[in-house]
Amino acid sequence: MTQVIVETGNRVAGLACKAARVKVVAAYPITPQTTVVEQIAEDVEAGRLDAKYVRVESEHSAMAACIGAAVGGVRTFTASSAHGLALMHEMLHWASAARLPIVMAVVNRAMGPPWNIWADFSDSLSQRDTGWIQFYCADNQEIFDTTIQAYKLCEDKRVFMPAMVCFEGFILSHTSMPVKIPDQKEIDDFLPPYNPPWLLDVDNPVTHGSIVYPEWYMEFRYFMYEAMENARRLIPEIDREYGKRFGIDYGGHVEKYRCEDADLIILSMGTIGSEAKLAVENLRKQGRKVGAARIRVFRPFPKEEILNLAKNAQMLTVIDRQVSYGMEGPLHTEVKASLYSHEDSPLTAGFIAGLGGRDVTIHDIEMMVNKSFKSLQAGRVEKEVEWVGLRE
Amino acid sequence: MAKAPQKMRDLPLTPLSKPSVASTGKTGSWRTFKPTIDLAKCTKCRICWVYCPEACVELDAQNVPRINYDYCKGCGVCAHECPMKIITMEREGGA
Numbered sequence A: 001m002t003q004v005i006v007e008t009g010n011r012v013a014g015l016a017c018k019a020a021r022v023k024v025v026a027a028y029p030i031t032p033q034t035t036v037v038e039q040i041a042e043d044v045e046a047g048r049l050d051a052k053y054v055r056v057e058s059e060h061s062a063m064a065a066c067i068g069a070a071v072g073g074v075r076t077f078t079a080s081s082a083h084g085l086a087l088m089h090e091m092l093h094w095a096s097a098a099r100l101p102i103v104m105a106v107v108n109r110a111m112g113p114p115w116n117i118w119a120d121f122s123d124s125l126s127q128r129d130t131g132w133i134q135f136y137c138a139d140n141q142e143i144f145d146t147t148i149q150a151y152k153l154c155e156d157k158r159v160f161m162p163a164m165v166c167f168e169g170f171i172l173s174h175t176s177m178p179v180k181i182p183d184q185k186e187i188d189d190f191l192p193p194y195n196p197p198w199l200l201d202v203d204n205p206v207t208h209g210s211i212v213y214p215e216w217y218m219e220f221r222y223f224m225y226e227a228m229e230n231a232r233r234l235i236p237e238i239d240r241e242y243g244k245r246f247g248i249d250y251g252g253h254v255e256k257y258r259c260e261d262a263d264l265i266i267l268s269m270g271t272i273g274s275e276a277k278l279a280v281e282n283l284r285k286q287g288r289k290v291g292a293a294r295i296r297v298f299r300p301f302p303k304e305e306i307l308n309l310a311k312n313a314q315m316l317t318v319i320d321r322q323v324s325y326g327m328e329g330p331l332h333t334e335v336k337a338s339l340y341s342h343e344d345s346p347l348t349a350g351f352i353a354g355l356g357g358r359d360v361t362i363h364d365i366e367m368m369v370n371k372s373f374k375s376l377q378a379g380r381v382e383k384e385v386e387w388v389g390l391r392e
Numbered sequence B: 001m002a003k004a005p006q007k008m009r010d011l012p013l014t015p016l017s018k019p020s021v022a023s024t025g026k027t028g029s030w031r032t033f034k035p036t037i038d039l040a041k042c043t044k045c046r047i048c049w050v051y052c053p054e055a056c057v058e059l060d061a062q063n064v065p066r067i068n069y070d071y072c073k074g075c076g077v078c079a080h081e082c083p084m085k086i087i088t089m090e091r092e093g094g095a
Helices: A009-019 A034-045 A059-071 A082-087 A089-097 A140-154 A184-190 A214-246 A272-285 A303-310 A330-339 A362-378 B047-051 B077-081
Strands: A003-008 A024-027 A052-055 A076-080 A103-108 A133-136 A163-168 A176-181 A254-257 A264-268 A290-295 A297-299 A315-320 A347-352 A385-387 B033-037 B057-059 B065-067 B087-091
Touching (some): A003 A009, A009 A140, A009 A176, A024 A059, A034 A052, A059 A076, A059 A082, A059 A089, A133 A140, A140 A163, A140 A176, A184 A214, A254 A303, A264 A303, A315 A330, A315 A362, A330 A347, A347 A362, B033 B065, B077 B087
Parallel strands (some): A264 A290, A315 A347, A347 A385
Antiparallel strands (some): B057 B065
């Protein structure tokens, strides 16, 4: 039976892990991720989840243990944040190149120093090129649904890649909201047991991850590139199927809000995307034709969807909760790269906002939009990268 | 040995290899120091057999250890671990 519960984002991530019937969880606690794995440990201890919970001495070991379990042919889960995720870095490459469908909750937190436990995307976006699929959620329901969808996607034989389900620390991780948990039988039906392509089998031994000389290395990398292109195609399909079964879907790669007739579209990720919808409502009342598009998947990056948005809009306002030092916000870079081959591309304006957990309010977003409209009138963007709310 | 791949689609998704005998040849030629067991004093404890990282200490039917010099790289782990201290490491070529 479908249940409606009121729970924190972290608990919902744990409940999704339970609903996915994960068999091995290896994790190391770090704020703000801690309660994800703390409560999974309780589930295992109380017999509510039939899984092996492995306590480890670091995040590097947590991912290594997940890799071992996944090679063994079982569904695995872990969770981390910020410096913990950074410590995993080497093993993240291993997991994807070994083609293991591990799913990890990343509770987004700023990197230090200055020491800061609040939200931004500097942790997960720093892992962009590790070969992990990256989802970004805007509410607790989406954390649950995306986690289930992520297993479905990662375990598809055309993909076999790992995925991060990212959501902002405290804004979602420690905030309770109503979440619909579908019937377990229906989830089992949507997500059958993992059918691994290889096993650690003592009767039929193989070496995993053996050396490959330059004559053959590139081919393995091409397989990963190809898997990501397959994932790009499958993400909307899986989202639609999920929607048909459970009544909620997210529009695939990009959640669009009033974009059809918009002159200007606000592009963002995570909870800023929810705030942007409210800003759109206010701005529409003032006669501004504004829409909002929330990028749910950063890898594979939805370049075609960005191109489609650009067909009618004259201006894209890109809000980044992260900065790539020496360039700009990473979302802004990707958006512009997606538009490059398009004639009559809209103007883009990049805003850096909300680092280290600073609030990005409706008012802030309206200010960014109004500034962008001025640039549009002038026909050029004066300041390509603008930091929002600096205390000058 | 398994058939060598001819084209990309012959490969597995990720490197997986089946066990085979020394696909890179007789790696014993890499050895600088050669271990020798004084079998007269050997207690057949099998510690050398357990510890050899290259699995080139072989046991005969009576558990007497023999080193396979075709593949022993001379790391000296067996000599270090031998509780009787009867494995000696000598430089190859007697230099």
